[in-house]
Amino acid sequence: MITFSKALAIIQQEIEAINYPEYPDGLYKPVAYMMSMKGKKIRPALTLLACNLFVEDISEAIKPALAWETFHNFTLMHDDLMDRASLRRGQQTVHKRWNDNTAILSGDAMLILAYKLMEKSPANIMPSLLGLFSRTAAEICEGQQFDMEFENRIDITVSEYIEMIRLKTAVMIGACLKSGAIVGGASERNSEMLYRFGINLGIAFQICDDLLDVYGNPYIFGKNIGGDILCDKKTFLLVNALNLSENEDRNKLLSWFRRKEQQEEKIGYFKQLFDKLKIRQLANATIVTYYKQAMADLDQVSVSSENKEVLKSLSADLMKRES
Amino acid sequence: MITFSKALAIIQQEIEAINYPEYPDGLYKPVAYMMSMKGKKIRPALTLLACNLFVEDISEAIKPALAWETFHNFTLMHDDLMDRASLRRGQQTVHKRWNDNTAILSGDAMLILAYKLMEKSPANIMPSLLGLFSRTAAEICEGQQFDMEFENRIDITVSEYIEMIRLKTAVMIGACLKSGAIVGGASERNSEMLYRFGINLGIAFQICDDLLDVYGNPYIFGKNIGGDILCDKKTFLLVNALNLSENEDRNKLLSWFRRKEQQEEKIGYFKQLFDKLKIRQLANATIVTYYKQAMADLDQVSVSSENKEVLKSLSADLMKRES
Numbered sequence: 001m002i003t004f005s006k007a008l009a010i011i012q013q014e015i016e017a018i019n020y021p022e023y024p025d026g027l028y029k030p031v032a033y034m035m036s037m038k039g040k041k042i043r044p045a046l047t048l049l050a051c052n053l054f055v056e057d058i059s060e061a062i063k064p065a066l067a068w069e070t071f072h073n074f075t076l077m078h079d080d081l082m083d084r085a086s087l088r089r090g091q092q093t094v095h096k097r098w099n100d101n102t103a104i105l106s107g108d109a110m111l112i113l114a115y116k117l118m119e120k121s122p123a124n125i126m127p128s129l130l131g132l133f134s135r136t137a138a139e140i141c142e143g144q145q146f147d148m149e150f151e152n153r154i155d156i157t158v159s160e161y162i163e164m165i166r167l168k169t170a171v172m173i174g175a176c177l178k179s180g181a182i183v184g185g186a187s188e189r190n191s192e193m194l195y196r197f198g199i200n201l202g203i204a205f206q207i208c209d210d211l212l213d214v215y216g217n218p219y220i221f222g223k224n225i226g227g228d229i230l231c232d233k234k235t236f237l238l239v240n241a242l243n244l245s246e247n248e249d250r251n252k253l254l255s256w257f258r259r260k261e262q263q264e265e266k267i268g269y270f271k272q273l274f275d276k277l278k279i280r281q282l283a284n285a286t287i288v289t290y291y292k293q294a295m296a297d298l299d300q301v302s303v304s305s306e307n308k309e310v311l312k313s314l315s316a317d318l319m320k321r322e323s
Numbered sequence: 324m325i326t327f328s329k330a331l332a333i334i335q336q337e338i339e340a341i342n343y344p345e346y347p348d349g350l351y352k353p354v355a356y357m358m359s360m361k362g363k364k365i366r367p368a369l370t371l372l373a374c375n376l377f378v379e380d381i382s383e384a385i386k387p388a389l390a391w392e393t394f395h396n397f398t399l400m401h402d403d404l405m406d407r408a409s410l411r412r413g414q415q416t417v418h419k420r421w422n423d424n425t426a427i428l429s430g431d432a433m434l435i436l437a438y439k440l441m442e443k444s445p446a447n448i449m450p451s452l453l454g455l456f457s458r459t460a461a462e463i464c465e466g467q468q469f470d471m472e473f474e475n476r477i478d479i480t481v482s483e484y485i486e487m488i489r490l491k492t493a494v495m496i497g498a499c500l501k502s503g504a505i506v507g508g509a510s511e512r513n514s515e516m517l518y519r520f521g522i523n524l525g526i527a528f529q530i531c532d533d534l535l536d537v538y539g540n541p542y543i544f545g546k547n548i549g550g551d552i553l554c555d556k557k558t559f560l561l562v563n564a565l566n567l568s569e570n571e572d573r574n575k576l577l578s579w580f581r582r583k584e585q586q587e588e589k590i591g592y593f594k595q596l597f598d599k600l601k602i603r604q605l606a607n608a609t610i611v612t613y614y615k616q617a618m619a620d621l622d623q624v625s626v627s628s629e630n631k632e633v634l635k636s637l638s639a640d641l642m643k644r645e646s
Contacts, residue, residue, distance in 0.1 A: 027468040078431060082424045101405045101471060104427060108401060109464040111434060116457045123450050127442070130453070134439045141432040145350040148424060 001307055002052055004314050007045035011069065014062055020113075030094045030106035031113065034073045037089050042318070043176045044069040049310055050180030050194055053303045060122060061183040064129060067117035068176050071133075074110035075140060077103055082148065111137075125182055132182070136175040143168025150234040154242055154254065161239045162203060170202025193300040200294035201315055204287045208319060210235035211283050214271060217322055226267035232257050236286070237279050241270070244277045291319055324630055325375055327637050330368035334392065337385055343436075353417045353429040354436065357396045360412045365641070366499045367392040372633055373503030373517055376626045383445060384506040387452060390440035391499050394456075397433035398463060400426055405471065434460075448505055455505070459498040466491025473557040477565055477577065484562045485526060493525025516623040520634075523617035527610045528641055533558035534606050537594060540645055549590035555580050559609070560602050564593070567600045614642055 002010075015035055020028040044065035051061035079085075080093040081103040087093065095103035118133050119126065146164040150156055174195040181191040213228040214237060228235050245253055253273060256266050274280060294315060298308055325333075338358055343351040367388035374384035402408075403416040404426040410416065418426035441456050442449065469487040473479055497518040504514040536551040537560060551558050568576055576596060579589050597603060617638060621631055 021465075024465055024468045024472065026472055027465060078427055082427055104401055104405055105464055105468055105471075108431075108434065109461060111431065112457055112460045112464065115438060115453070116461070119450065119453050119457060123446075126453075127446050127449060130438070130442050130449075134435055134442060137435045138432060138439070141428055141435065142344075142347055142350060144428055145347045148428070149347065149349055 001310055002048065002058070004045060004049065004310055007048040007052075008041055010048060010058075010062070011041050011044045011065060014066055015069065018066070026098075026102065027106055027109055030077070030098055030102055031110050033097070034077055034094060034106075034110070035070065037073075037091055039069075039073075039089060041069060042314075043072055043172060046173065046176040046198070046311075047180035047183075049314070050177040051184040052180075053194075053301065053307050053311075054181065054184030054186045054190070058180075058184075061180050063117050063120040064179045064183060065176075067114045067133065068172070068179070070110055070117060071114035071137065072172065074107050074114060075144070077107040077110060079144060081107075082144075121183065128182055129179055132175050132179055136171050139167045139171045143171075147234075151232070153234070154257075156234055156239050156242070158236075158239060158243065161234065161236060165203055165206040165236075166199060169206045170199045173202035173205065174198030187302075190301050190303070193297050197294050197297035197301070197311075200290045200297060201318070204290035204294065205318055207236045207283055207287050207290070208321065210237055211280065211287075212322070214267075214274065215280065226263070226270075229267050229270045230260075230263055236283055237274055238270075240279050240282055241273055241277055244279070245273060249273060249276070287319065291315070324633055325371065325381070327368060327372065327633055330371040330375075331364055333371060333381075333385070334364050334367045334388060337389055338392065341389070349421075349425065350429055350432055353400070353421055353425055354433050356420070357400055357417060357429075357433070358393065360396075360414055362392075362396075362412060364392060365637075366395055366495060369496065369499040369521070369634075370503040370506075372637070373500040374507040375503075376517075376624065376630050376634075377504065377507030377509045377513070381503075381507075384503050386440050386443040387502045387506060388499075390437045390456065391495070391502070393433055393440060394437035394460065395495065397430050397437060398467070400430040400433060402467060404430075405467075444506065451505055452502055455498050455502055459494050462490045462494045466494075470557075474555070476557070477580075479557055479562050479565070481559075481562060481566065484557065484559060488526055488529040488559075489522060492529045493522045496525035496528065497521030510625075513624050513626070516620050520617050520620035520624070523613045523620060524638055524641070527613035527617065530559045530606055530610050530613070531642060531644065533560055534603065534610075535645070537590075537597065538603065549586075549593075552590050552593045553583075553586055559606055560597055561593075563602050563605055564596055564600055567602070568596060572596060572599070610642065614638070 018032075018035070020032050022028070047065035047068060048058050048061050051058045076088060077094050080088055081095045081100060085093050086096050093103070094106060098106075115130075115133070118129055121129050143164055143166070146160075147168055150161075150164065175198070177198040178191050178195040181194050186194070210228065213235065214226065216225060227233075228238075232238070241253060242250070252269070256269060259266060295312070298311060298315075301308065341355075341358070343355050345351070370388035370391055371381050371384050374381045399411060400417050403411055404418045404423060408416050409419050416426070417429060421429075438453075438456070441452055444452050466487055466489070469483075470491055473484075473487065498521070500521040501514050501518040504517050509517070533551065536558065537549065539548060551561075555561070564576060565573070575592070579592060582589060618635070621634060621638075624631065
């Protein structure tokens, strides 16, 4: 079995070896720029690791892994534009560095490039890989749509929130794993259990992300603390605060919405309300629930425990991460 | 052989039978809206007609045909946004009726839906169909990029212009035909000759389009005459006018750029200059050249002349069209 860092190294090397067409450079330079940003690259690594559960030789999983990473970066390019975000991983976003039209069209090209990579897989598994890819891609668009619709709502239930992050974040983790399993020749049942493992891990992962925005260490986190609070983002924390707060607390919470001034006070108020409602504990308990379910799913995958160790320790690390 | 109108009727019926997911409707309603607009639907009809050259039963060409129509509408949704166009076929564009983010995200979903349709083709031809689809899709993005870059240039050569419309318009006509041929079990050579026929027809078709903007009958054309002139669009006419005009004429032409006032005078000046430089005749001669090449390519396709008649008469009609 390869280690997680070995998988990352392979992905990094393969990304650097991609030659985008030179011409028109206005279309492909932003694609190369986006792909060269420092990202965690967990998703493509999961494809390699999942494949490696079933076969030694993971070379055929590389193109599908790159397809996922390319697809992920496409979603970031369009999401950043839709969110009007200026920075991504400390660098200018594409629509800021170039312009809106560039982010639209280079994003489109990037989605097509992702398909091209996925189409390089062996013909016998191409229908199942592409079916999984397209289904997942559509679900991620649906998740982004729900996320945008949530901006104008204050009555979001926790299960609606979970469904949104399942679509926007978790299905891709599941599909990255499943595609690796398909390349590795896994049984339908093993592929499906890995998919479920990914879904539950992905949900836990996203709630961790929501927590980091408020409780992360700003020096490690890489973003300013409270960014989600300042733009009224409907995170696990805020959705629960809206559901659990009453009377004056809720009115005061609502009165902060859409306010751009007094940033520190706004973050302070939200934090204090989250504390009062014990939302951090609630988030942690929810993370543990999904994490445990993920581990139970992984247990169902019929390969040796030894082989599964790398996914287990990676999962644990993801829950402890600080950025 | 089915007729062109029969092919259109099948496409129309199949489009109406598509059930988009109901939820989230903010994502899929704009997709259905775009697909329900009255368009010429020549592209998907070409897929059916090309298939029908080789086999009686065209049922397996329907999904690929719908994939092309869906893809074409995706490009229109994003192009309209990038061009800030308010109207499309007399109806509000998606970003006007909804908003920019909707046009971005529903467009993305539409591109994915196009792939999903293409993935429904039989497994044995899926690799070649998807390869063609992705290659063509990337080329169309490249064509759109060149078109946008031309906005800021006044030194475009005629061959650069032809290459731009080849990518932006013609490759799709070629690919629609070729995909039908592939479904129909055509030989590599026959598929390739149909592709070339489509490329040359597509180039002739686009130059006709450029001519219609200036010389069309406004009551039949459906758009206001001179729309391209008012936004300084680098059409075949303008590119040639920039290359052929000299001294005062050229300076006067350049002085009209980016001017939004005196619309009638601007259109009048451009028209008079086009006349002086005999650009209409040049455009017609160029159309004839590409059209004749298209017919020569079609002649090379080894099926009976009788079977090719429908594509021949459709091609002739497209050159005589008034809208």
